[in-house]
Amino acid sequence: MKRTGAQILWEGLLREGVEVVFGYPGGAILPAYDALLDFPIRHVLVRHEQGACHMADGYARASGRVGVVIATSGPGATNLVTGLANAMMDSVPLVAITGQVGSRLLGSDAFQEVDVTGVTLPVTKHNYLVTRAADLAPVLREAFAVARSGRPGPVLVDLTKDAQQAEAEVDWDAAPPPTRHLRHGPPPFADGDLRKALDLIGAAERPLILAGHGIELSGAGRAVLAFAEGTGTPFATTLLGIGAVPARHPLNLGMMGMHGEAWVNQAIQEADLLLAFGMRFDDRVTGNLATYARNARKLHVDIDAAELGKNVSVDLGLQGDLRAFLEAIQPRLETRDHGPWLQRIHELKGDAAVRDIQSLPDDGHLYAAHVLHDLWTITGGEATVVTDVGQHQMWEAQYYRHDRSRSLITSGGLGTMGFALPAALGAKVATPDSEVWVVAGDGGFQMTSCELMTLVQEGLKVNIAVINNGYLGMVRQWQEFFYERRYSATPLLSPDFVKLAEAYGLKALRASTRNEARDAIRAAREHPGPCLIDFRVEQEDSVFPMVPAGAALDAMIRRPFPPTIAASVLAETGADSSST
């Protein structure tokens, strides 16, 4: 049967299981939007195409399915670039559909023409320019296969207007399934490699698992726990590894890296075997490579062969699916108990608990760390939290303890400010029964706050916590530490967020003390519609601990020792209060 390219597009999406797309119409994508009315696909109309891309991203991360975004040619398509780059860095499966000028106008600088496949080449796994309706069906099938397979990522399909309008025969069932994405599928694990891995694991006295995002992508959470419990191996997570393994697990040390707990980083430096599971030794995790984990042998398992040995040279690098690897070695693992090592890690904690802001009495100020802690306790740790980028993101990672898979959605690799609100919207669409919270700073929130209207138009119950300190806080913190407090372009004004949210039709509250904060969180949860809370927090607060960029992982700036209780603790523990 003959169909137009526009009809083939929606039919193809339906066949891939797509129920919702996030998008914005325009001239070159008009035929597709016209045909959309005849297909049972929900369209979320955004206020800016970047928001659409982040929504598809949040949708994909919350559900594990492919997110779909659609935009017109030219500016519509270029507005997707940040969102695609974000998805590329964090291995999020997306398919982006963009309209393109008619094929005869290609290359002529026609109205709203941009070489979109050229522009997005470095920020997509693959992209296509489709100029004939007959080519669309196989391209769509391959696009979804590529987005999902191996290390997931974004794929863009640029579709000329005439290809949307022209007719073609399509027989979905007769066409062979795509195979090109399987060309370099990971090889099966060689028995020799598995033996080498088992030898490394068997010889270790101080092993440590570095748990990354790949655990979630591989569905290997249970397998990692089985491995850790069977071999008595503790684990530390990357930012994107949070939630892939439960925070409450006794072997979970917490987050590693630049803002990880000091003892976690110290444990990495003292380990004799690092088991890097689905992580990529990002510079925010390793600190100075020359001094990184010099005592440790390294076993790296990743689906992406190009990650093996990229940043850190490893003793054994295995390309493949993590879950398959763990299931292959599980029966051959020796039961171990690394008691002395766990005891040593416990000792490394030292006075960390005393330094922790959660241990301090209320001094009348509102601290972001308290807000995040209270959000965790009041929501019972059950919420899906979507963060923006900056100080609040790190406090969230430190103080909201995620036990549930896919419950922290955050922009890790690209660090995209403005991500939180639209991504949370996508997450809520994907998981309508979950409690979804945005945690954003006053800076990042203003980058995409126009999507508040999308939230209201779609009738979605998402709560928003704006951690408002009047600064671009993380940059201010770096200026404080490394630029002699020269606050260049970091103090910023914001609108009255309560009035702003009310203007969009949300309920809105403000909190300046800890009691107000707790009450506001409870009130927001009870309100049936979306609610924004403007948390007025301490302005010049900093995230601790911190590994300065390029410093050794154990050269951390620790939390300042609280002067109020210093004397009593010193008497008890003999801890050195002067070390920072």
Add this chain to the structure above:
Amino acid sequence: MPHILVATLDDEPGVLNRVVSLIRRRAFNIQALTVGPAEAPGTSRMTLVVESDEGGAKRVAAHLEKLLNVLKVELLTEKPSVVRYLALLRISAPVAIRSQVLLVGSAFRAQVVDVADDSVVLECSGSAEKLAALAEALRPYGLLELSRTGALAMARGAAPALVPKGRAEETYPPLAMSV
């Protein structure tokens, strides 16, 4: 040191751009690049010379294999191989010195492919070093134009079967049987 990579690619528009763009953004330097049709219809073969250490060259290969349009990548530095470049040289050769120019050329086994009133065009293939030596030997006579290809390379020994990495060989017939 220079590393030679041979990639078999889908012969589609834009594939060259994908490969070159990838190598540029991963901050590797391409010293030489040659593309042409490969043995199987619909595929092309690219020979790349990349300046890098060994780990870097392997990473370039791993990155290339992630491209959808790449069928196979071989790192030839690891194995015995034949590497050839081709050069065309236009040399000033008025009648008075023409025989000397041709003598130098024949010492390098260069072929004369064009003769004009006061110049000749020589064609020569071989290693990059040999072609550089030929150019230098002819420069005193007047090297008017030099055009040189990138490397063409092929592993020595038995023909490799076109088997995607990690797949059992039995399921894919060797290339010699499939064409």
